Amino acid sequence: MKNLPKVREYRSPVWSEPIIMEMGRKGERGICVPEADQEIKSKVGEARSHIPEKMRRKQAPGLPEIAQPQVLRHYLHLSQMCLGMDTNIDAEGTATMKYSPKVNEALARLSEMTEIHPSQDEDTVQGILEIIYRLDLFLREISGMDQFTFQPPGGAMATYTNAIILRAFHAQQGEGAQRDEIITTIFSHPCNAATAATAGFKVITLMPDENGYPDFEALKAATSKRTAGLMITNPEDTGIYNPRIKEFTDLIHKAGGLCFYDQANANGILGITRAREAGFDACHFNLHKTFSSPHGSFGPGCAAYGVREELARYLPKPAVIYDGQQYHLDYDRPDSVGKVREFLGNIPAVLRSYSWIMSLGPEGLLEVARTSVINNNYLTKMLEEIRGTVRYYAPGKYRLEQTRWSWEKLTEETGVSTMDIQRRMVDYGLQSFFMSHHPWIVPEPFTPEFCESYSIGDMKYWCAVLRTISDEAYSDPELVKSSPHRAPIHLVKYEDLDEPDKWAVTWRAYVKKKGKSALERP
Amino acid sequence: MRSPPDQQGTVTVSNKVKNMKKKVGLIINPIAGMGGRVGLKGSDGREILERAMELGAEPEAPKRAVCALRNIVHLKERIELITYPHEMGEDESSECGFVPTVTGSIKSGYTTSEDTKKAAKRMAQAKVDLLLFAGGDGTARDICSVIGCRIPVLGIPAGVKIHSAVFATNPRNAGELAAMYLGDESLRTQFREAEVMDIDEVAFRSDRLSAQLYGYLKIPYKKGVVQCAKAGSRAGEEASVRAIACDVINNMEKDWIYIIGPGTTTRSIMVGLGLRNALLGVDAVCNREILGLDLNESQLLNIIEGRRVKIIVGVIGGQGYIFGRGNQQISPRLIKKIGKKNIIILATMDKIVSLREKSLLVDTGDVEVDRMLAGYVQVVSGLRKRIMLKIK
Numbered sequence: 045m046k047n048l049p050k051v052r053e054y055r056s057p058v059w060s061e062p063i064i065m066e067m068g069r070k071g072e073r074g075i076c077v078p079e080a081d082q083e084i085k086s087k088v089g090e091a092r093s094h095i096p097e098k099m100r101r102k103q104a105p106g107l108p109e110i111a112q113p114q115v116l117r118h119y120l121h122l123s124q125m126c127l128g129m130d131t132n133i134d135a136e137g138t139a140t141m142k143y144s145p146k147v148n149e150a151l152a153r154l155s156e157m158t159e160i161h162p163s164q165d166e167d168t169v170q171g172i173l174e175i176i177y178r179l180d181l182f183l184r185e186i187s188g189m190d191q192f193t194f195q196p197p198g199g200a201m202a203t204y205t206n207a208i209i210l211r212a213f214h215a216q217q218g219e220g221a222q223r224d225e226i227i228t229t230i231f232s233h234p235c236n237a238a239t240a241a242t243a244g245f246k247v248i249t250l251m252p253d254e255n256g257y258p259d260f261e262a263l264k265a266a267t268s269k270r271t272a273g274l275m276i277t278n279p280e281d282t283g284i285y286n287p288r289i290k291e292f293t294d295l296i297h298k299a300g301g302l303c304f305y306d307q308a309n310a311n312g313i314l315g316i317t318r319a320r321e322a323g324f325d326a327c328h329f330n331l332h333k334t335f336s337s338p339h340g341s342f343g344p345g346c347a348a349y350g351v352r353e354e355l356a357r358y359l360p361k362p363a364v365i366y367d368g369q370q371y372h373l374d375y376d377r378p379d380s381v382g383k384v385r386e387f388l389g390n391i392p393a394v395l396r397s398y399s400w401i402m403s404l405g406p407e408g409l410l411e412v413a414r415t416s417v418i419n420n421n422y423l424t425k426m427l428e429e430i431r432g433t434v435r436y437y438a439p440g441k442y443r444l445e446q447t448r449w450s451w452e453k454l455t456e457e458t459g460v461s462t463m464d465i466q467r468r469m470v471d472y473g474l475q476s477f478f479m480s481h482h483p484w485i486v487p488e489p490f491t492p493e494f495c496e497s498y499s500i501g502d503m504k505y506w507c508a509v510l511r512t513i514s515d516e517a518y519s520d521p522e523l524v525k526s527s528p529h530r531a532p533i534h535l536v537k538y539e540d541l542d543e544p545d546k547w548a549v550t551w552r553a554y555v556k557k558k559g560k561s562a563l564e565r566p
Numbered sequence: 567m568r569s570p571p572d573q574q575g576t577v578t579v580s581n582k583v584k585n586m587k588k589k590v591g592l593i594i595n596p597i598a599g600m601g602g603r604v605g606l607k608g609s610d611g612r613e614i615l616e617r618a619m620e621l622g623a624e625p626e627a628p629k630r631a632v633c634a635l636r637n638i639v640h641l642k643e644r645i646e647l648i649t650y651p652h653e654m655g656e657d658e659s660s661e662c663g664f665v666p667t668v669t670g671s672i673k674s675g676y677t678t679s680e681d682t683k684k685a686a687k688r689m690a691q692a693k694v695d696l697l698l699f700a701g702g703d704g705t706a707r708d709i710c711s712v713i714g715c716r717i718p719v720l721g722i723p724a725g726v727k728i729h730s731a732v733f734a735t736n737p738r739n740a741g742e743l744a745a746m747y748l749g750d751e752s753l754r755t756q757f758r759e760a761e762v763m764d765i766d767e768v769a770f771r772s773d774r775l776s777a778q779l780y781g782y783l784k785i786p787y788k789k790g791v792v793q794c795a796k797a798g799s800r801a802g803e804e805a806s807v808r809a810i811a812c813d814v815i816n817n818m819e820k821d822w823i824y825i826i827g828p829g830t831t832t833r834s835i836m837v838g839l840g841l842r843n844a845l846l847g848v849d850a851v852c853n854r855e856i857l858g859l860d861l862n863e864s865q866l867l868n869i870i871e872g873r874r875v876k877i878i879v880g881v882i883g884g885q886g887y888i889f890g891r892g893n894q895q896i897s898p899r900l901i902k903k904i905g906k907k908n909i910i911i912l913a914t915m916d917k918i919v920s921l922r923e924k925s926l927l928v929d930t931g932d933v934e935v936d937r938m939l940a941g942y943v944q945v946v947s948g949l950r951k952r953i954m955l956k957i958k
Contacts, residue, residue, distance in 0.1 A: 230953075231910075246950040262954040265942030439721055459738055483919045 054473035068110030137491030188320020189350030231280035256437025293323030312444030591689030599626030637741025781890025890929030898932030
């Protein structure tokens with residue numbers, strides 16, 4: 045790999061920024077609203093009198109009192125210390141971190157979108173209802189399913205929706221008590237097992253066979269009259285194409301179960317294979333992955349969950365329907381599992397994805413899959429040449445859009461672990477790679493995924509950084525193990541994450557754990 | 567701020583203790599591993615050792631111990647290293663830059679397992695915070711026989727036979743883990759009881775495997791170091807074992823007899839039922855009451871006569887044996903009578919991941935029974951959680 049680019053210098057700004065709740069002082073204001081004119085006052089009366097008594101606060105909220113420039117400075121400092129999606133190469137596998145074109149964001153920020161209220165009468169929101177309905181039609185075409193809902197705000201909520209729909213289906217068949225087992229695989233996203241368990245199912249997990257495929261013989265042994273269904277990510281995290289998937293779904297159907305296809309990340313198969321032909325009864329797409337709506341850090345995600353006709357009556361309500369002239373919100377669905385999210389879900393994500401699909405067309409979607417698969421296999425050739433890497437399973441075989449790699453050899457030879465390398469990447473201004481879901485079947489794992497929006501230059505630069513870190517691991521392992529050194533925060537002791545007494549995820553919890561000293565202002 | 571409550575298995579250290587030097591014991595079994603390179607399947611016994619030397623075997627354990635010690639030496643000002651003379655630790659610690667406290671006496675060049683036991687006794691008397699030893703299964707057994715689970719121990723793998731789960735994966739990892747426990751990270755180290763296994767070398771040399779479970783040593787392990795933010799927190803080993811016990815207890819049926827094999831995972835069922843148990847033996851339970859503790863094959867056969875019975879067994883860490891290692895009381899005859907579908911196998915996810923082959927092994931001594939057991943089974947890995955594994 046002689047032609048890799050030179051690794052550039054990087055150093056993050058470091059602001060020792062307090063928490064916003066610790067900032068400001070009593071009486072400080074962001075905006076001072078001017079006093080109303082006498083004329084207005086006399087006509088309208090006291091502003092407070094317009095708020096119903098029962099809605100008035102008895103006490104002021106415990107918010108910081110702080111001036112506008114300080115607020116702006118604070119949040120800009122924080123943003124400078126983040127490796128944002130638009131400032132670096134973020135090739136986190138299983139997450140499909142692609143570039144989201146700004147034009148789609150511009151649409152989502154139009155007042156026609158931002159200023160509508162979810163409780164508005166359907167007559168007044170025909171435009172967005174049409175977009176929801178049409179995106180449903182697109183996804184039917186892409187997946188072969190018969191109806192979609194956009195209520196689930198994330199992948200795990202879609203798998204949960206699936207689990208409760210399976211439960212409802214079997215109950216309706218009079219087999220609710222008998223069919224209490226869900227089968228999944230260890231390389232499927234763990235939310236499949238977790239949400240099935242949340243919905244009350246017993247969970248049976250299949251391990252990979254020696255070639256890295258989910259073990260079909262194990263599936264045979266696991267399937268019985270207690271099987272409610274199969275919930276599987278396909279391709280799994282390994283990125284290996286499973287040519288036998290139809291045999292899996294056939295086997296489950298024969299036993300009376302249903303099959304759910306976790307397609308949160310469908311980048312490698314978009315326009316190439318469909319859930320229906322693979323024999324699935326339901327599937328979901330994360331619009332914030334494959335369909336280019338930003339992830340938004342647990343914020344505005346949207347998982348489109350679709351089913352075959354037989355299951356459509358169980359979908360969350362309301363459904364958006366079209367009578368040939370008007371779009372309606374249909375609440376009259378007695379078998380529906382109810383709501384899994386307020387209103388219709390995160391609709392700006394639906395709008396962005398609709399716009400993204402419209403801009404690409406069917407050929408463009410196919411090109412997305414082809415490019416991302418080519419990217420991944422091009423990357424493979426480069427990564428294989430970096431000292432200490434091991435590509436797990438299926439030697440010589442191509443992968444789809446991602447690959448599970450291992451630093452096992454490098455760790456064995458240098459003591460530097462994948463977590464050390466992950467942290468060291470930040471010293472070069474790169475988002476750390478995704479390692480693996482738990483448990484780590486592949487030791488010292490890492491899972492890159494270069495979506496279609498990354499250039500060959502991006503991939504070469506990313507590999508140049510990894511090669512540099514690999515060289516460092518062999519020549520000066522301590523440097524990597526004690527990293528990051530040029531990031532806003534240094535080595536974090538991960539073990540503390542296991543100590544509920546030591547962390548607080550809200551200010552209220554922090555104050556509770558730390559006591560009054562937390563409230564003392566410097 | 568109130569101090570955090572003591573968590574099970576977590577060491578909480580007061581400031582006073584923190585400022586004191588920690589004591590580390592070091593025992594090297596200098597002859598461990600010598601038989602391996604020359605194909606002798608172990609180094610137990612004087613004759614074998616002499617044959618190994620004739621065949622040109624060189625001491626392995628000292629080199630491996632040095633490799634581990636190099637990863638601790640940066641803490642030398644903060645720890646007191648207590649060791650045995652010459653090749654049993656003194657030489658190696660000095661080579662790495664330690665100034666060790668040397669105790670006991672040996673006949674250099676002629677050390678035996680008695681020396682290991684005496685050394686372990688002295689380390690326990692000196693109240694070491696951690697006992698590091700370099701050796702193999704035989705060494706682990708010697709140490710276990712003297713100190714049991716009284717003090718934390720960690721094995722530097724150096725022997726021919728490494729069937730016990732008390733060893734780090736390699737000498738460097740042993741050093742790193744020890745340094746973590748001895749340094750600032752001690753609060754984040756947990757302990758688990760790990761199996762001490764050993765096989766009969768005489769039988770092994772004639773290619774017969776006959777392994778026994780000899781007990782448990784308390785070993786430190788890194789808590790949460792394979793954590794990543796996206797996956798969130800995994801339940802600790804303790805919690806997983808309790809969840810497994812909970813699943814088993816919930817599914818226990820009236821009037822069925824449950825034969826409970828040895829080990830820590832199965833012990834949790836007895837603890838969950840509020841019953842006494844034999845950690846290394848086989849117990850029998852019915853309707854939440856003890857039918858017998860530490861039973862042998864014929865006692866078990868008597869008890870089950872004409873009854874509905876299930877067998878509950880754990881998995882030996884690393885290797886994956888469920889029968890034929892440490893639970894020979896559950897004989898092929900018994901297994902045949904009770905049937906494959908009445909066998910409940912327990913293993914935490916951590917243990918499953920640790921299996922080298924990701925499959926289970928049986929060695930009941932009866933080929934027919936081994937064949938009957940082969941195939942896929944559901945292993946209980948948590949509350950209402952099963953993992954499909956293949957019995958080879």
